[in-house]
Amino acid sequence: MSGRTVRIGGGAGFSGDRIEPALDLLARGDLDYLAFECLAERTIGLAQAARRGGAKPGFDPMLDERMRAALPLAHPRGVKIVTNMGAANTAAAVTHVTEIARELGLPGFRTAAVLGDDVLETILGGEFPLVDREGTSRDLGASIVAANAYLGTEGIVAALQGGADAVITGRVCDPALFLGPLIHEFGWASDDWARLGQGTLVGHLLECAGQLCGGYFADPGVKDVPDLARLGFPYADVSADGTAEFGKLADTGGRLDVATCKEQLLYEILDPGAYLQADVVADFRQVRIRETARDRVAVSGGAGRPRPDTLKVSISYEDGYVGEGQVSYAGAGAQARGQLALEIVRERLRLTGAPVSDLRLELIGVNAIDRRGRPSVHEPGEVRARVAGRAATQAGADRIGAEVEALYTNGPAGGGGVTRSVRSVLAVASTLIDRTLVTPRVQFEAA
Amino acid sequence: MILRDIAHVRTGDKGDISQIAVFAYRPEDYPRLLASVTPQAVAQHFGGLGGRPIVRYELPDLHAVNLVLEGALLGGVTRSLALDAHGKTLGAQLLDLPISPE
Known part of the structure; x- marks a missing residue:
C-alpha cells in the first residue's frame, strides 16, 4: 500500500454484540473511525412500539452502555464514532449522548443526528406496492407502526464535514456507516461508482464485526477457530482508491x-x-482477497454502477x-411420547375452540430445524x-402454552421442563419509494 | 463423499429469503461443486423446505456459488413460527449433500 490510509473499525455486528472487542480496538487500534452497526430489520419497529408505549425513549437500548464505555477511549484519541443506534428516535439519542459526554467531562463534544429516514407519513399518505409479496402498503392499514427508508451516506458525510465527533443515524444502508467516513476523508464524488463500489465492499466486510474474524465460522475438526471467547473485531486500512487491507489486533x-x-x-x-x-449498485x-501476513488480508476488485432511483423502505406493522409451549421427554420411547404430546395439544386446541392458526408442531432433536x-x-x-401458533389476541395465543403445561398431569408419562410464552409480533414488509421523496437532514448538539 | 469434504458455507437471511454461499476449499474442486450443487440437487436435498425455485449465482473467481432460496423462511424472520427463524442452520444441513468422488 502507498499513500495515506484511513483506518476504520467494525465495533458491533448487532445491538446485543460484545462490547469489549470494540473497546480494545479503541484503546490499541490506532483507529480514525469506529462504526457500530446495531439496527436489525425489525429493531426500529420494536423501538417505535416501545416509544409509543411511553416506557422507552425509542433509541437503541444499548446506546447508553456502549457510549459510556466508548467515548472516554475514543475522544482523547480523536477517533470518530458512527452508529445507527438512533433507531426510532435519533434526535433523543443525540441528546442522550451529549448528556453522557457532559457527565464524562468531554466539553465541546459534538454529536450529530442524521434524520430523514422516517417516511411514515409518506407511506400512510400513499399506496406503495410491497416487494416480495402480493398487495400494497394500504393493505397493512392501521397496523403500520413505522416506515423507514434506507438512507445513503449523504447525511453522514455532512455531519462529519460539520465537525461531528459522533454521528448517530436511524435507518441507513449498513455499509454507509463505513462508506460515509471514506467519502468524507477522500472526497470521492457521488458518481465515482468504482470507488463507491469498493468502499461499499469495505463496509460490507466490516459491518458484522466479529463475523469477518472467525465468528459464525468454526466447525471443530474441519474449520477450527482459536479462542472465540476473546474474538477480536476487524479494522480496515483503506487507501484513496478504495482498496483496503483488513486486520485484527x-x-x-x-x-x-x-x-x-x-x-x-x-x-x-x-x-x-x-x-x-x-x-x-x-x-x-x-x-x-489475498493474505499479506498472519491475520491480515488485502481486498480489491469491488466495482460499482449508478445508484438506483428508488430507496428501500422497511414497513413495520403489528401482526x-x-x-x-415446550415440554421435554427422555429415555426409551421419548420420541413416541413427544409425538403423542403434540397430538394431544392439537386435539385439545381443536376441542376447546382455541382461536389459534398456523399451528406448528415439532420435536426439537428430530424435525424442528x-x-x-x-x-x-x-x-x-x-x-x-x-x-407454536398465531392468534389475534394475547389471550388466544396464551391457550397454546396453557395446553402444553396441562400435559404435566394430563399428558404422556415423564414430561418435564415446560416453558410457555406469548409475544406480540411486529412484522416487516418492504417497499420502494422514489428517492426524491426522502430528504436527509443533520442536526448538531455540543456538550 | 459429501459436500463438507470439499466446501464450506455461510448462511444469511433477508426477509423471507434464505441465502447460502458455498465455497470450494480448493480451486480444482470448483467444477465438481458446480456439478453437484445445482438448484435441483439442493431442492431435492431440502425435501422439507417449501418456497419458490432456487436461484444459483456462479462466482468463478471466488470458486463459489450463491444459492438464493426465496420463500424458505416461513414468512421471514419477523413473523416466522420456526425455531430457527433466520434459517441459520440451513447451510450446515446442505454440507451432507452427496457428491461424486471425482
Missing part, C-alpha cells in the same frame, strides 16, 4: 484469512453482481400474537416437543 482470538473473508463477502447478498445500496463478482426431509434412523435420547 494482536493477542485477540479468531482468525482473519481468505476463507473467513470469502464467507463474509457473500453474507446476506442475493445477486453478487448487483448489491443494491442507496449510493451505488455494488458488484462483488471480481473481488480479490397479532404468537403463543408457544432439520429441513432435509428424510426421517432420522436414530432414536434420540431426549426430545423436546414444541407447539
